[in-house]
Amino acid sequence: MNAAELHQDAIVIDGLIIAKWNRELFEDMKKGGLTAANCTVSVWEGFQNTINNIVEANQLMEANSDLVRPVHSVRDISRAKEEGKTGIILGFQNAHAYEDQIGYVEIFKKLGVGIVQMCYNTQNLVGTGCYERDGGLSGFGREIVAEMNRVGVMCDLSHVGSKTSEEVILESKKPVCYSHCLPSGLKEHPRNKSDEELKFIADHGGFVGVTMFAPFLKKGIESTVDDYVEAIEYTVNIAGIDQVGIGTDFTQGHDQQFFEYLTHDKGYARRLTNFGKIINPEGIRTVGEFPNLTAALLKRGFSEQDVRKIMGENWVRILGEVWGE
Template sequence: MSGIHESSIVIDGLIIAKWERAVFEDMRKGGLTAANCTVSVWEGFQDTVANIADMKKLIRDNADLLTLVRSTDDIRESKHSNKTGIILGFQNAHAFEDNLGYIEAFWDMGVRVVQLCYNTQNLIGTGCYERDGGLSGFGREVINEMNRVGIMVDLSHVGGNTSMEAILESKKPVCYSHCLPSGLKEHPRNKSDEELKFIADHGGFIGVTMFPPFLKRGIEATVDDYVEAIDYVINIAGEDCVGFGTDFTQGYDKGFFDWITHDKGRHRRLTNFGTVLNPLGIRTIGETPNLTAAMEKAGWSESRIRKVLGDNWLRVFKDVWGS
């Protein structure tokens, strides 16, 4: 592990791994200071509360490795105490159901990042795989309430029209926590140069992912391809509003991907990712130091590396969370 990696704040903008001790040990091996950890996708309010309760028990049971993040001070403290801070995040606002009051309730539970839609349409707006009608009236109210309580709006799986309207509606920075540029590969989940510039120009944030189906070389990709993708986004958006969000699915099998990619209508499937094999050099969370090494190999300055590893995420989280 390089000196830069070891001394940096390292924040992964999105992990949806199978939450268990082996994954948490790998987070420590990888030197992660904090990670946005998915606790809700398709679950409603009640099942999401149960997921949060389970995650909090895991944090207690693995207190030698983990701590719960409610503020950026908690992230700094996790760095100081050599633990990984767990940021509770949703990949779908489905759990808000049709009740604005649930948003503050979830904030009270510790939720700090919520993606508005997951691939398809919900009460708020439309995902990236459907014809996009934009943000609903309820969606505008949801964003305003998320702004008020201090939950970050995530637009990674959200459609272009809904994303643009959400960016304009929000009074706080919003993010693509885990996306790739369509300039390197055309895919419904990837963002165009115009979309990347638009979110950056409006004070938003971009976490670059390495999910192989969205990478230029797919399962042939290496950690150097990942750095190339991050560099591509920086060239459009600038190095101050870019971080990384791997989208690690560590510990999951095919059944998980079948569940995650389901569509409205029984037995309907949205997409088939085929083989999911992370880039060579960063196949597991524990290999995260190789990302820093690849940035160094690419000739990045130390200040740029520290920003992308976590300093940028830390700043934007403080803007949104208020502490």
């Protein structure tokens, strides 16, 4: 089977997309052969504004139901593949929307929120992000992890501090993930994970989605899809072929104002980081170019079976373990 046929046949899952939600994006997802994606609906927003974002997302999915469908279970991912649509998993990049209410975890789960990052770059009630002194998982955070385990929401640790991450990995009774990260063995950055951290999450049954966000890649904005595949291979060599998948962190369609919102604490306070220029790796600049990634993995020497695992099958298995269906 050639690369194009394999891509068309495979389950293709992106573990993190924070692009601008519109029909143009959904059309590009179809072009890219995307089976499902974890789409961010909350970063700095509290409960109310996150609900507003979900209302908007639901209306958009309804209006574009020829292209997308909501995902509440792994069965819905299979259905999306059968229907030739892209399944939309709602995800948070911050537990801030839970506020101080453990009961909100289940409420949001019923609305389709299946993956939640414990904190985004800074401290919240649960723990600490990767851009400040790490106080670890709070007592309340342990209760949130237990509730996420109970109702079937995956704990994401991509932007989380290393101490908090370690404690969530040990606390959680279900697999947790870095939905979108890169190895610091290829480039030192506060958002990248050390070899030890990658091995630790994998050894505890967790999962690593590899991102292609250019500022974290070795060659920065000069990177190509082959540099992205190098990072995937590096991660596979540490975490194992069954524990690794894709989490691009596509920001397609957003303007500078959006990045200002992301890179300031709470969306407006102190500046946490400055990404500079952001250009996705050549060959996978847009979601529509996803087939190039399958081709690049094959070219790198990955077997057809391993490519299927990386492109989506591993995500399906691990989500099934967490969601329980």
